Amino acid sequence: MKSKRHTLYNALPIVAAAYGEKFGVKVTLGGDQAYTNGKSINIPNVPESFGNRDAIWGYLAHEAAHVRFTDFSVSRAPGLHAMLTNIIEDCRIEQAMIALYPGTAHTLHETARYMVQAGHYQPVTDRDSPASMVAGYCLYWLQSEGVGQAVLRPFMQTASAILNRVLPSGVCIRLEAILLKAVDTQSTQQAADFATAIIQMIEEEKDKAAQNPPPPPQKGPQDHSQGQDQGRADDQTGSGSNDSPSTDNGQANADAGGPKNDASSGQSGSHSSDSAQPGQDDADSSGPATACPASQDDHSGTAQADLPALLQQILTATGNDLPRDAHAALLGELQGLAHQAGDPCYQTVKQARSAGNDPQAGNRLLQTVRSHSSRLRQQLLGLVQASQQKAVRAERRGKKVDHRRLTKVLTGDSRVFSRSADKVSPNTAVHVLVDMSSSMNKGVSNGKKRADIARESALSLALALEGISGVNPAVTFFAGDSHAPVFSAMKHGERVQSSIGGFVFSATGTTPMAEALWHSAFELSKTREQRKLLIVITDGEPDNAVSCTKVIDLCERSDVEVIGIGIETSAVTRLFSRNVVIQDAADLQKALFRLMERALTAPVV
Structure with a gap:
């Protein structure tokens, strides 16, 4: 091959x-x-x-x-709701596709x-908007954990670490809980409902943050220097005080490794670590990845007073505030x-349309060609059987002695054993593609039209071939235009009698041969026979010769034999490397017989 x-x-x-x-x-x-x-x-x-x-x-x-x-x-509100719905729905439909067609995984x-390699998936960063962080985390969590795309798991882990530094733990914990349920979404409406649930959760967390603002700093009796000393003492003992400057939730935030801000005492920095901490440079800077803190009242990268505004940014995000698809x-x-x-x-x-369904007219045509088709079948069958005769070869070793060769031993020839060659069936799929353009209505010398002879020849050949074991014929007409170019008379695997109503198709339109070749090549690609043969019968130039050449070349490089039969036209000599030109449509049956004679008896390579 x-x-x-x-x-x-x-x-x-x-x-x-x-x-x-x-x-x-x-x-x-x-x-x-x-x-x-x-x-x-x-x-x-x-x-x-x-x-x-x-x-x-x-x-x-x-x-x-x-x-x-x-x-x-299913309706989707613009902005965050639409994006979250799409993210959840993408996970759902890919899971459903893999369940139905496991190979798509x-x-x-x-x-x-x-x-990922092309940069279409982009990791979440600290420079992203809060809404982009949330959407990115949902996307990578669902695709890695739900669909099983391991290549996106590092993206999910990065998004998780950043989200945990920026948002309250209440948001992080509740968001993951919703995703754990959303991964089993069963419908598009449920996907939209889970998107709504995420938005409602963020609204609840925003209201909670607004209702519980941090206590304002209280000025103590100490002077400026005393405040500094008290701040240092607090750092050393690890305990908070209402009289000392504090950020966020005081001791709980410090224990969680959160940011410190000593701006009210005239100093900045942190005594808890020599390494940079989140919040030192600006609100968007990030530190080491951490898991969600245990307390829902805790938070890591954003001051408590800023949380309602930050969460509101997420809820009202549109356009550039959301990640690209x-x-x-x-x-x-x-x-x-x-x-x-x-x-x-x-x-x-193109999918083939039915060539027609007129059983009565089809049966009349069948009676016309039956006798000739029977003779053709017997001739072809005889040739096939002759080519399948088991050749007997003389061997020097074996199990069966050829008594007629025993005397050869006296002359020193030890080849007295006989062995038969294996019997090989034709194992051929044959697709006959018949031009039924308007020019096929031209009359010929015997009083018939080219279209009549083409129909009779195709039917006669199909009848002859379907009776030979190992041969799988099909007949397709091409006519009309590029929008509806192919019409199936008999598909591979069908019988002539059940398809007879399609053989009475009338000639009409142009010559959309390229579309017909693509269709026939696709149909042949699905057959199991080792040899594949495509025969094209035409009386003129195709509508698109360049496209015809492309698909013919693909077929020939794919072990599909393509043969063109031209009726009073030399166009086939320019398109097909193997071609036959006949000067009278009445010779079509003879030409088809000669082609099949060679095809069915030639050894399969």
Whole structure:
């Protein structure tokens, strides 16, 4: 087998179509835009040179999960509520996707790894707004603990340490408690409800801080120098005093390693440690990571008097106060790549429409070709059987003696044992692609139209092939335009009799061969047969020859044999390296027979 690098099996249109079919969502491909409208997903034409294909498939799996599981009618208030709802919902839908399709776990985790490397996921820092800290912590906690993306766990730990230094322990403890419940969210509405619960919790903590302001500093009987001495004594004994300058909650804050502020005594700094402590330089500076303090009345980086204002900033955050969406950043990168170097030949693999459902007309056509098809089947079957005859070879060792060769021993030839070669079935999937553009309505010498002969030939061949073990035929017509280019008469695995109503399709429209080739290549990629054969019957030039050349090249590099049959046209000689040109449509059946004769009897490489 040839290398599958940059071939049909990993081509963006084929893999995207396979993902869409697997997930049960509509996937389109093209242009330089990536988007989801709640019903379908569009992937931009990212060039083959982009080496992180898992990022594309992870985006597709993530958006497919939204299409499958998200209720887009659930309302979300602008700002913090919308962001928190999205964060919780992303965790829920990815968990649901992994439960339904376990293989997506690897893809989603590798996508997260790439997004970290590309900087789409950014760690929480002390310079972020308080709302960004809260949202970042929720995101990394849910993705690492809920979805299991270990690559984001360090981000969660960093966010936790910073959050614990900035917010009261009551907020930290209650936030984690809500997340522990939110990780098992069962619906989009529940995700929105948990977002509401987080906001209500912050409001409650804000009201609590506002109702319990710190006591104002009291001036003692000591003079300035006495106050300094008293402050030093307090530092040495570790006890607080209402007469001495204090910040936050006095002794409880000092014991927790929190900031000190001796500004009222005319000095600044701390005697508790030689290292820098949170709050020494400014309100946003940070110290060593610590866990949430045990007391809900305790806090670490912000003065008690400032807490209501800080919590209010979180509640009213909008726009730049909130972190950017990492998935939106990934989409921006993919769109940029597509805009710069996207392959315009790549396009959405179209789903085939039914070629029709007229069993009566189909049965009349069947009666017309049955006798000829029967003869064709017998001829092909005879050739296949002949090619499968067990060849008997003479060997020098074995279990079965060939009595006819015993006399050879007298001449020194010891090859008196016989061994039969293994019998090999054709093991071939055959897809017949028939041009049904308006030009196929042209009449021929026998009074029929090209379209009539093409239908009869395709049906006759399908009947002949379905009776041969190891052969899996399909017939597709292409006509109309690029919006509706392919029409299935018989799919792989179906029987002619159950599909007969589709063989009476009428010729119409242009020649959307490229769309038909992508469709047929995708259908062949799903078959299990070792040999894959695509036969294209046409009487003219395709609408997009460049795209045709692209997909034909992919097929040929993927061990899919592609043969073009031209009816009074030499266009096939420019498109197909293997081609047959016939000058009369009446010769089509003979041409098809000769092709199948060689294909079914040639050894499988």
